[in-house]
Each structure stands twice: as C-alpha cells, then as structure tokens.
Amino acid sequence: MSRKDRLAETLPSLRRVLARLRPYLRPHRAMLGGSLLALLAATAMKLLEPWPLKFVIDRVVPGVAADGAAAAMDPMTLLTLCSLSLVAIIGLRAVFEYLSTIGFALVGNRVLTAVRGDLFRHLQSLSLGFHARRRAGDLTMRLIGDVGMLKETAVTAALPLAANVLIFVGMIGVMMWLDWRLALLALSPLPLLWLLSQRLTRRIRDVSRKQRKRQGELAATSAETMSGIRSIQALGLEETTAGAFAGSNAKDMREGVKGKRLSAGLERSVDLLAGLGLALVLWFGALQVMRGRITPGDLLVFLTYLKHTFRPVRDYAKFTARLAKAAAAGERVVSILDEAPAVADAPDAVTAPPFTGRIQIEDLAFSYDGEGAPTFSEVDVTVPAGTSLAITGPSGVGKSTLASLVLRLHDPSGGRILIDGQDIRGVTLRSLRAQISLVPQEPLMIHGTIAENITLGAGRTVTQAQIEDAARLANAHDFILAQPEGYDTTVAERGATLSAGQRQRIAIARAALRASPILIFDEPTVGLDRASEAAVTEAIWYLARDRTTLIVTHDLSLAARADRVIVLGGGTIAEAGSPDELMRQGGLFASLRAQGGAGRAVAC
Structure with missing residues (x-):
C-alpha cells in the first residue's frame, strides 16, 4: 500500500x-x-x-x-x-x-x-x-x-x-x-x-x-x-x-x-x-x-x-x-x-390536469427486485371514470401492490398505467397523488386532536363545518361527539385510544375532505367487528359515489357490491367481470363466496 x-x-x-x-x-x-x-x-x-x-x-x-x-x-x-x-x-x-x-x-x-x-x-x-x-x-x-x-x-x-x-x-x-x-x-x-x-x-x-x-x-x-x-x-x-x-x-x-x-x-x-x-x-x-x-x-x-x-x-x-x-x-x-429515489419525477414531467378518473392498466408487470420472478404480469384492466373495481385473490398475489402502482409508490417492471389517457410517469408525483385518496388497512394517526387527524393531507384550509360534514359522511360524527372533548379530543400515538373501526372512519373522513376523483381502499374492513364493519362499509360506498374507486379486499361481500371484480392468481388476472357474471361462471369467486356464506372477511 x-x-x-x-x-x-x-x-x-x-x-x-x-x-x-x-x-x-x-x-x-x-x-x-x-x-x-x-x-x-x-x-x-x-x-x-x-x-x-x-x-x-x-x-x-x-x-x-x-x-x-x-x-x-x-x-x-x-x-x-x-x-x-x-x-x-x-x-x-x-x-x-x-x-x-x-x-x-x-x-x-x-x-x-x-x-x-x-x-x-x-x-x-x-x-x-x-x-x-x-x-x-x-x-x-x-x-x-x-x-x-x-x-x-x-x-x-x-x-x-x-x-x-x-x-x-x-x-x-x-x-x-x-x-x-x-x-x-x-x-x-x-x-x-x-x-x-x-x-x-x-x-x-x-x-x-x-x-x-x-x-x-x-x-x-x-x-x-x-x-x-x-x-x-x-x-x-x-x-x-x-x-x-x-x-x-x-x-x-x-x-x-x-x-x-x-x-x-x-x-x-x-x-x-x-x-x-x-x-x-x-x-x-x-x-x-x-x-x-x-x-x-x-x-x-x-x-x-x-x-x-x-x-x-x-x-x-x-x-x-x-x-x-x-x-x-x-x-x-x-x-x-446520496440514495437516489427509485420513484421520482421524470425530467419532462408535467403537472397533471384535473382527473375525471378513467384508469387503464396495460400489460402491467412487476417484481420487487426488478430481476427476479414477477409478482404478476400481463395485467390488463380498464376502470371507467366514476365506477368501482374490487381487487381480490389469495394472499401474496400483489393486490395491494397493484393499488400502490396506481399511486406510483412503486414503478412497474413492464407495461404502463394511464389516467385519462396520460401515462402517470409523465406527470409529477405531487400532482398525481394530490388527486388520489388512500385509506389503508392501518391508517396514519398522528398525536393530535381528532380534527387535526381528519384534516391531515387536506392541502387547503378547511372550516369546522367542513370537518364535521366529512365526519358525518364517514359515519364518524356521532362517536367523535361522544369523546371527552369531541373534535378536540387528543388522539394517542398511532391512534391507540381509538378502536380499529374508529380509526378507519377517521381515515374515510380524511379522504372525503380531500375530495379526490380517485379513491383506493386497502383491506378497509379487516379486523373489524360486525357493527364497525357495517358502519365502515356504508361510509365506503357513500364516499365512492361518482368517484373512481379501487377496493383491495378479502371481504367478498364488500367486493360483491363493486361494479367490477378482478381476481388475481397465478401471477395474472384469473377472473374478471361484474360480481353477477363471476357468480354465474361458477369459478373461484363464486366458490369462495359460497364457502364464506355471507362473505365476511374470507381469506382467499
């Protein structure tokens, strides 16, 4: 040396x-x-x-x-x-x-x-x-x-x-x-x-x-x-x-x-x-x-x-x-x-115009390491503006990943996703995500008041009346008023002082306040009791009216209320159609619906 x-x-x-x-x-x-x-x-x-x-x-x-x-x-x-x-x-x-x-x-x-x-x-x-x-x-x-x-x-x-x-x-x-x-x-x-x-x-x-x-x-x-x-x-x-x-x-x-x-x-x-x-x-x-x-x-x-x-x-x-x-x-x-973001704005990315909400997924493929076996491939589906799509299938087939790709939390290994005919990689991340609301299985809860948690990510100044309207739409207003200080009640870290159903309804109220043309729900009813599930389900479909909605779920009764259902399996789309069509076909969706009885939270 x-x-x-x-x-x-x-x-x-x-x-x-x-x-x-x-x-x-x-x-x-x-x-x-x-x-x-x-x-x-x-x-x-x-x-x-x-x-x-x-x-x-x-x-x-x-x-x-x-x-x-x-x-x-x-x-x-x-x-x-x-x-x-x-x-x-x-x-x-x-x-x-x-x-x-x-x-x-x-x-x-x-x-x-x-x-x-x-x-x-x-x-x-x-x-x-x-x-x-x-x-x-x-x-x-x-x-x-x-x-x-x-x-x-x-x-x-x-x-x-x-x-x-x-x-x-x-x-x-x-x-x-x-x-x-x-x-x-x-x-x-x-x-x-x-x-x-x-x-x-x-x-x-x-x-x-x-x-x-x-x-x-x-x-x-x-x-x-x-x-x-x-x-x-x-x-x-x-x-x-x-x-x-x-x-x-x-x-x-x-x-x-x-x-x-x-x-x-x-x-x-x-x-x-x-x-x-x-x-x-x-x-x-x-x-x-x-x-x-x-x-x-x-x-x-x-x-x-x-x-x-x-x-x-x-x-x-x-x-x-x-x-x-x-x-x-x-x-x-x-x-x-010095770590470069794997997902970033393209040099020529433009600000996305207001979306109507039509989503096209064309020949989509994805693998986490970019080189190994793909999680899925050859996925093609179109979601017309203002309609709902339920994404279901066995665990680990990439249901949540598919929804994440629409948000560009990942980029696909192949194929593309278009919204209103525009490849989402051609618009800025900020303008894309500003028009999509996500309600995950474990919603983000900050240490603050309930009102502050509802307004999180609103991107604009909102009034107390608007907060309460969003809470009513999410079936959250009544339980919030029952809290010691109503909307000013402090939420513990990660929402520990609230039940899972209450956290979900606050997240739905947050999505309602954003007024995004596209909604994504990721396993919104998992782990809820019957009463909470009914309240959350009602809020989901009330919020989804006239909006493009993607619902990732194992709950086949929830999926059955969507306009269209796709069942992922074997690395691609195993079944696709309206809930009635899939029931008449007597395939995987129909058999799982039959096994699940009412269909509550069936783990496909």
Whole structure:
C-alpha cells in the first residue's frame, strides 16, 4: 500500500462529508469569513501574549538583562506598559475567540439544521422498497443522533483544532525566526507523535464506526419493541426482548470502553513526548542563555510557545474519538442523502390536469427486485371514470401492490398505467397523488386532536363545518361527539385510544375532505367487528359515489357490491367481470363466496 493510500486510510478525514455539505455553507459565507477573521485575530493575540513578559524579564528585572540592554524608558513605566499590554492582549484574545466560537457555532447549527430538514424530506421521498430494507429505528438514529453528533463536533472539536493549527503554524514561524536550532530541537518529537497518532487514530475510527452502527441497531431494536409492546406483553416476551437488548447494549459498552482506552493512551503518549521536548528546550536553551546567544526573555517565549505548539497534537489525540464518531455519523448521513429515489419525477414531467378518473392498466408487470420472478404480469384492466373495481385473490398475489402502482409508490417492471389517457410517469408525483385518496388497512394517526387527524393531507384550509360534514359522511360524527372533548379530543400515538373501526372512519373522513376523483381502499374492513364493519362499509360506498374507486379486499361481500371484480392468481388476472357474471361462471369467486356464506372477511 502506498504512503498516500496509508494516509488516506488512517486520517479521520471528513472530506466526503464536507464536500457533500459544501452547498449548505454557501449562504453563510459572510459569517464564515467574519468568524475566520476573528479566529486569525485571536491567533495573533495568542502569539503576542508572551512578549510583554519577555520585555519585563529582559529589561526590567535587575541583574538579568545583558550589558547594554537596559531600556531608555524608566523601568517602572515599562513594567506598567507591559502589564497593561498583557491585559489588553488577553482581553482582545478573549473577545476574538468569543466572536469566532459564536460565529462558527451559528453557521454549524444553521447548516446542520438544514441538513436534518433535507434528510427528513429525502427519507420521505425514498421508495417503499428502500424503507422495506431498512429498520425505522436506525433511520431515526441517523436523522436525530448522527446529525446531532455532527453538530456537537463542529463546535467542541473541529473549531478548537482549527484554532490550534493556526497557532501551531504561527508559533513555529516565530520560533524559527528567534533561533532555528532551538526550534528544530523543540519540534524533534513531532514526527514520532504524528506516527503514533496515525496508528491509533485508525483503530479509534474503526471502533467508533462499529459503535455508531451498534447504536443504530439498538435504536431500531427499541423502536420495534415499543411499537409491538402489546404482542410482547401478551406473549410474555419481556425477558426475551430485554435479554436481546442487553446483549447488544453490552457490546456497545465494550466498543465505547475500547475507544476510550485507545484515546486515553494516545493522549498520555502525547503528554509524555511533549514533556520530553520541553525538557530538551529547557536544557539547551539555558545553555544558550548562559553563553549569551539568546536572552532569558527569548527562552521564556520559546517555552511558552512550545507548550502551545504541542497543544494541537494533544487536542488531536483528545478529540480523535469524537472526530472519528463524527466521521462515522457523517458517512451514515451522507449515505442516505446520496440514495437516489427509485420513484421520482421524470425530467419532462408535467403537472397533471384535473382527473375525471378513467384508469387503464396495460400489460402491467412487476417484481420487487426488478430481476427476479414477477409478482404478476400481463395485467390488463380498464376502470371507467366514476365506477368501482374490487381487487381480490389469495394472499401474496400483489393486490395491494397493484393499488400502490396506481399511486406510483412503486414503478412497474413492464407495461404502463394511464389516467385519462396520460401515462402517470409523465406527470409529477405531487400532482398525481394530490388527486388520489388512500385509506389503508392501518391508517396514519398522528398525536393530535381528532380534527387535526381528519384534516391531515387536506392541502387547503378547511372550516369546522367542513370537518364535521366529512365526519358525518364517514359515519364518524356521532362517536367523535361522544369523546371527552369531541373534535378536540387528543388522539394517542398511532391512534391507540381509538378502536380499529374508529380509526378507519377517521381515515374515510380524511379522504372525503380531500375530495379526490380517485379513491383506493386497502383491506378497509379487516379486523373489524360486525357493527364497525357495517358502519365502515356504508361510509365506503357513500364516499365512492361518482368517484373512481379501487377496493383491495378479502371481504367478498364488500367486493360483491363493486361494479367490477378482478381476481388475481397465478401471477395474472384469473377472473374478471361484474360480481353477477363471476357468480354465474361458477369459478373461484363464486366458490369462495359460497364457502364464506355471507362473505365476511374470507381469506382467499
């Protein structure tokens, strides 16, 4: 491996992260420039800090200065001026450091707040296939924890290191100007320090990367456990899940301890070598003073500078673990930002005109990985505007997937879908989905009031009267009024305080408020009791009047009320026709209807 490759491997570089975040820095160039000037000014004050002490040692302290070195100025006046200048230098340094710290912190927080917002939006734009492959807890960790780590590191590690590097360069220049031989002796431990830091830094970065990955897994495990707490308690799995979490938690602890041990070892090694360099300068510098080659003040400046010269290396050791964690966190954030959505607007996509609702599915094929066996193929069906189509068939044949393709939650492997004669891939996603309302089996419920849940996705300002009209249409008004605070009743997370039927009716009210020309119902009556099923079914058909409606269902009594039914099976459409036609044919639909009696929630 070449030296260049080794350096690229061992340095905890944030180059990829910084390159990805560079566009976010452009709007803040003025503040960045001002902060950098303040940092340079603080560095200059740091370089000036020991010089008043040099003048005092060389020209004020009696018996120390060399012959002829007495200043023309009165010693007390010079002492007073040096003391005041020291106070002024330290005061100005404090002001400039404050301004640079605040400026860089503001830029860092603004940039990373924008990054977090874009990351959240980008996550929502990624396809269902992406989310199916990832764990929600890990994505949440990247959004909250990893961006937070970058925020913290920008202020607590990167900024101090940048300041110390400037001080390091400035002090080396002044030391070489004062006495190059003494400067070279002072800097002699640096190559060894550099090699040592590179060797340990690579190990620290690897440990930190593993720890961030482990923490993402912990977040995912805890999120899955909390979301399934009802089943976990019902099955008595508390100890099992706690044991699995404890095992991962212990591994995270071991990685953290290992990283701390490596970082502490690097810091102590730096301290030891820095002390060696200081001793060498003290010994050789004192000899130079005794021989009259430099003044005691020069030696004081050297010793002061040398103490600060090793600080960047010492801080590099101190912040290596933090920088390594930031690098790992940044890589996790950037990997998501660089993930291209599988479903996106075409370059020439146009805004869809208002739909009448005619849907044509032509020779449609789909497979989840794009290469394997298709879920279905050669699907052809037309749904006239204002009519209803029930999609039924055995589990796993792609009924919900077919409905998702109409929404462009996936793109087909072959064939096309047209609405009003226009290929849906030719219109923007926003304008397409704005005219389609989906009522899924598990409706989205946010932590908010019932009214807020009904208006979710309305896309416009609505009045209380409109909310109540939509609730009445969905057979939800009466049960909402029975709640403690009516429409202002707060819904628990994921609608835990509502029954399945109540959640479905709120989702139907939401669809009614959107007034979309196309409706999609995905297993709307599964898991409901008879009373809730009757209320939901009535609401579905009331809402479906004069709208194009797709109903994915195992409930054959619900399917029997549609204008047309297709039965998926064997990777294609096994049967198609009106409910009466399919009953007369005596095929799969008819046999399942007969087996199901009334047809309630038959699992085909």
